[in-house]
Amino acid sequence: MDALDLARWQFGITTVYHFIFVPITIGLSALVAGLQTAWVRTGKEHYLRATRFWGKLFLINFAMGVVTGIVQEFQFGMNWSDYSRFVGDVFGAPLAIEGLLAFFLESTFLGLWIFGWDRLPKKLHLATIWLASIGTLLSAYFILAANSWMQHPVGYTVNPDSGRAELTSIWAVLTNSTTLVTFPHTITACFLTAGALLLAVSAWHLRKGNQEEVFRPGLRLGAWVVLIAGVGVLITGDLQARIMTEQQPMKMAAAEALYQTSEPASFSLFTIGSLDGREEVASVRIPSLLSFMATGSPGGEVEGIDNLQAEYAQRYGEGDYVPYVPVTYWSFRLMIGFGALAMAIAALALWSSRKGRRPANRWLWIAAIATVGMPLLANSFGWIFTEMGRQPWTVFGVFKTAESVSPTVSAGEVATSLIVLTLLYGVLAVIEIGLFLRYARAGAPEIETPSDDPDRPLAFAY
């Protein structure tokens, strides 16, 4: 493997890993803020216990999101310096704005929330978690604007003298049509992820009959969030698919392994055949569905990989413009499949727990507990699909991945960094999961009345 391959592996591993923690942070911060709001408004103790319980799980997860995020910012310069040179004028702005507007907000107010339980007035303390939550949303917006620019570059020109992209309209970058669909798609997926976490942990406790007063509402809330957010994911995903077909038709063709332009095009649930889907032994197909996903009309024409390859070779010069189809084909299906499965289980859980009922079926309990991993897998496959489907480009149609890598960083250096970070991330994953399970199992805390003594012990301390 050369430095380019290693750098790509590192980006893939560190980004997928980072995005395990990010959606939980985004979704759960808002849910915890919601629960705390319910407590402040009603004074009911079970809301406070729920806030504390989910808040603890949230913080265990948040720490990992923060520290793995630093790697994300640094590695553009470390491994992808020629990319950074080329795009810095455009791409750097949303990143810097993200830091100034979002990172400060979330980290400062989360610190206030964690340590402020007994030092801030109730309502002010509530405001801190909401502000932290808003910070996570802002952060998502700016980084998705940066990513969307790579998918669909707008508001720039390439300076012929320096050969670099230059920003001509920040407004165009921040209101990129790709950003406007990617943001709600990602955020609804984050809520789906957090909802599944509530559903699964609550199911684990309810199955044992633990703390019904906290975990029954937790199960219902989690399942509703999965369902509602899931509908949002579907709608925004549909819009996104259409925009993607317009802006990156090759990615849509690669999602289906559609080699010949078809009208109408069918969608295969799965295919048995050659790895790249060119030769097919058997498949289960839904007629016209791909046409509908791509164009909004069941008879619409969807361009095929071979036609697009010929077209791109003419437009951009000789070369291979086809993404790695086995990955795009399967990641696209697994993304949809795991998301849909989580929704189905949530619906079942809601139905079988309606009006105070208790699900009797052992498998339903197990399925509900297993739901926790499904959105995480769906999220990962979604990102793998959208990033691998853009290849061979880093900036679609403008700048290639092969040109992006740092020219002076040796394969040995990238390998060192890849190995060190992968091992470190592996060890931390084991620790994080262990801690998460430990605190999830412990259940919701009892509430003690705080004393008024000014030298009383802190309500929370590291």
Place this chain on the structure above:
Amino acid sequence: MELTTVWFALIAVLWAGYFLLEGFDFGVGILLPVLARDDRERRLMINTIGPVWDGNEVWLLVAGGATFAAFPEWYATLFSGFYLPLLLILVALILRGVAFEYRGKVDDDRWRRRWDACIIGGSLAPALLWGVAFGNILRGVPLDTRHEYVGGFVNLLNPYALLGGLTTLTLFTLHGAVFLALKTDGEVRHRAGRLAALLGGPVIAIAGGFLLWTGVRHGDPAGWALSGAAALALAGGVAATQFRREGWAFLATGATIVLATFALFVTLFPNVLPSSLADANSLTVTNASSTPYTLTVMTWVAVAFTPIVLAYQGWTYWVFRKRLTAEQIPAAVKESV
């Protein structure tokens, strides 16, 4: 003033803010095995920075992001060139950040000791390496005609840069001791004050030596003036530690860090990364910068939001202004409590 100059100044401010704030965080981490005698005291020390360390670290992320946006060539060459030191810093910051959050989450001595090692090492390494990095930036590094770094790793380990590393390491340690004397009460406060008074002489020698070397090497008048002011502030801070004037001592070590950082940036200007091979290869505020349009946009964003950030971050320090004592540290947490 040119926008490129404005952004150079803003990046200097971001680094100064980062060193001022995370400087004492690092110091607290480094002094963990020195100043605390038992677990409660270790926790006392960690909790003095508990609510703020994460916000302090964001200064680094914004400095990095601002460099990417305002001087892409600088960001690209610096981050790819200083590859291995930055990897070390990343690993250190990851371990340290996780350690703060996870250390108290399991009531077990071995568990705590391991995370303590992460906090200590994770504070020590960046405190040293940032100084080495800045020493090299000032000294100049081999850049070819395409502004690419061609020096390798060993090139970064030269006496001047290593003295720079020793400067940040000792200065941050002193700053941390002074901070602990200001923010705690009881035994730890006493020990921190005594240690700060003891560290004063060596820090003056090391930091003074580095600033002197920098001045002699570059002969920049404004740099000399700022270095002089930093030296004065440091002397004042060290004197304040002798008289146990904790507030003054902290202000003075803080001022030392800010003034010394400005001295380095002023000396560097208008270069951002000088080449030791040929002057023409150097990266400057002009040839490394973004377009005027991008800089204008970024300036508006900075003007609009920096005051807000400063206000709420300042407010956090106000909320947690009280001294902490070992008695206020609650018993080791049980998961269910």
